Amino acid sequence: MARLTGYLSHRGGLHPQEAAGLRKAASLLFDQQSRAETCRSINAQGYRTTHGNEWAPEVLARVLSHPRMAGLDDEGEPIEGFGDTVLTPDEYRRLLALFASQAEQQPAPREAFDYLLTEGLSECGLCDWNMVGTRVTSGGNPAYRCPPPRPGQASCGRVRINADRLEGPVAEEVLAELLRPGAQERLMSLLEDLRGEAERLRSHVEGAEQRFAKLREMRDVLVPSAYEAAEKATRQDVREARNRLRYLEQLIDVPVAGVSDLVAWWKSAPRTWQRALIGVEIVKVRVLASGRGRHRDPSARLQIEWR
Incomplete structure (x- = not known):
């Protein structure tokens, strides 16, 4: 004891x-x-x-x-x-x-906010770093911000936007896109492309051990620094492939096949599915600095990169 x-x-x-x-x-x-x-x-x-x-x-x-x-x-x-x-x-x-x-x-703890545009879906318009969900205080409204810089992290920490001013306009843009003629066909085509990418990444990840084995066979003919650099690059490649595959797997199973009214589907869908649908439609949204009050319309601060 x-x-x-x-x-x-x-x-x-x-x-x-x-x-x-x-x-x-x-x-x-x-x-x-x-x-x-x-x-x-x-x-x-x-x-x-x-x-x-x-x-x-x-x-x-x-x-x-x-x-x-x-x-x-x-x-x-x-x-x-x-x-x-x-x-x-x-x-x-x-x-x-x-x-x-x-x-x-003590005040009752606030329920955790389920952010819609994290995991690379939103980025800082000044430094291109991924935005993260945050609250300024425990009682504050949920918001997105570029994280402060620290050793090994080149973020600027200078851009922040309330969650409702980011998520609302982006959702409106996505829903407007889904109302266009041919939206269902286009969505299915995007999903098919993402599934193909996921399958290629899955094969790439599964073949990692074979690539490492071939690299080890070359260890005796490479100078130590070259071998270490090749091994490091291979590990980084596999890590990035796994991360990308995990992200794609969250998108490709969104249950929208056969849905005739995507807007109605959105209104009743859980956040996980909404996040997946946004990820299928857009690559990311860049959040610009506030401009010292010039951007009264939050949409003026957003730049959406569509797939």
Whole structure:
């Protein structure tokens, strides 16, 4: 059994420094300090967890909620011969009540938003990086943004658009395209092309081991740097092929064969099928920068690349 912070073993025996840190944490919590503020305070004073890590709010709450903090068993009864404890039973019960009260005050978590144009279907108009779904705050509206740059990622982080201002206009454009004469035939032709591409990629992926075997046979006749470069390129090729195949497999099974009214179908279709149909109709949509208020019509910020 892992040692509980504050004690020398699971059988008891105080660890003086750890116990002191937990007692200070309890006092700060009783003084209406938040868990985050409490962690910052005891971390700054050099107190650490059993594993030597800095305290995090959820870890602190979990440790202080353990009944052995007050020498109690899982039923809340005193453990005979446990010895000195980090908290008194009264302090322990007060902390549990405090944590319960804080939990009741937390707003209910918002339901996860099912983004329609991620996975490469939308990209930043400034740097061509794929847009990702995000919320500015936990209570904010869902939005798309170009992710901030970081080492190895050349995104700019400068373009953002609310989800309804991106998804609504794109859906309208796709539905308008589906109302054109011959839309059903064109859609079936696109699906057939994508199925053909998927089949070629599937064969390519399945033949990867054979290509690697041939490459290994050439290892002795290639200089090490050339062999490493060839192996790296082959692995990258297979990885990209698998990713593309996974994406295509999400599109090619969209159940629209024989559908006479694609607009009515769209209105009752789950998001997965809507996303697939958009992926069949368009390659991607580029999202331009806002232009400091010039683009009141969100469609003016969008450039759709059709298949």
